[in-house]
Amino acid sequence: MGSTPFRVPPPTLQLCERGRSLRGQGSPRTMTESSKPILYSYFRSSCSWRVRIALALKSIDYEMVTVNLIKDGGQQFSEEFQALNPMKQVPALKIDGITIGQSLAIIEYLEETRPTPRLLPQDPKKRAHVRMISDLIASGIQPLQNLSVLKQVGQEKQLSWAQQVISSGFNALERILQSTAGKYCVGDEVSMADLCLVPQVANADRYKVDLTPYPTISRINKSLLTLEAFQVSHPCRQPDTPPELRA
């Protein structure tokens, strides 16, 4: 996947044209002329990965601007990015004339405006289960082990903190999945819950959480990783993936 900008990039953020564009390469174009959605993403951000999966599943063509959360003190803190997303976080999606932050808000918007294929079941009770599982991960686990919190916790305690937070959340999730899961988190169709699960398992691996107590989580994660949308969106295959982590 190439990351050659078509114009001089702005000081901190780099525009990357994804390799799968149907357009010919090389015709110069400014960001303001683009009608494609623009995703602000960091390869390793689990929240960004959720949205990358959604865009892939719905076959939505988009442009990516990578935001390095470590470099230059964190490019998310630049004036430029703050103006775009006051939350100073990735992902953010510029689409249809608006900018949306928060991965689940983005995914629900994509679902409502590009409804096929579905990411939420039709039945309200199943939808509730999908949202409950998604929120368990997106509110109950990930924020407690994200970059800014781990910085505050301090280097010595970071690993045990992250492990404790993830294990605690996975204990609950494994139990809930006992009653909701079929092939995937809720029944047999891929849903928003699955988009949250896979990146969180990757975080669990990163922080060396033992997954033996979570057989349902492991099984579902393994199945999902065989799907193309989960592969093309994987952190190891992004324009900003460092060479040593590239697939």
Next chain:
Amino acid sequence: MVTVNLIKDGGQQFSEEFQALNPMKQVPALKIDGITIGQSLAIIEYLEETRPTPRLLPQDPKKRAHVRMISDLIASGIQPLQNLSVLKQVGQEKQLSWAQQVISSGFNALERILQSTAGKYCVGDEVSMADLCLVPQVANADRYKVDLTPYPTISRINKSLLTLEAFQVSHPCRQPDTPPELRA
């Protein structure tokens, strides 16, 4: 209503009984229509889909995105970082400054976002799920002595919402389990 005391008996949310009902060991949980739902926003979205009047989410998808974004900012980006279990881990000495830092950081972002989305309330002029998240979070801010002067929009909206009956009857100071010394 079944009240669950998060402090008493080591925390009633950790009882076998409650765990069986909600493996997340958290409130709120709602038993409705034969299912049990945890996670406040999942509950609210279910209520919206099955009891759609009056609306808690606008009709327009872009406005809905703003409502969800603001709700998630609070429900993922602020509250979990200053909830009971995290503050326990942080330790008594650092609790106050941790909570203040987390809330201020989130409110800085929220105040800016509200500049473009807010009318009478968080998104336009109708009460939405975002407003349901805002008021309780401002109450947390007060509890942890966060200075709200930098957040005039948040303050204005909070004040308006607190005049509405639904926000009053549901207030922590008027619940069956409100301790006498905190009762309105």
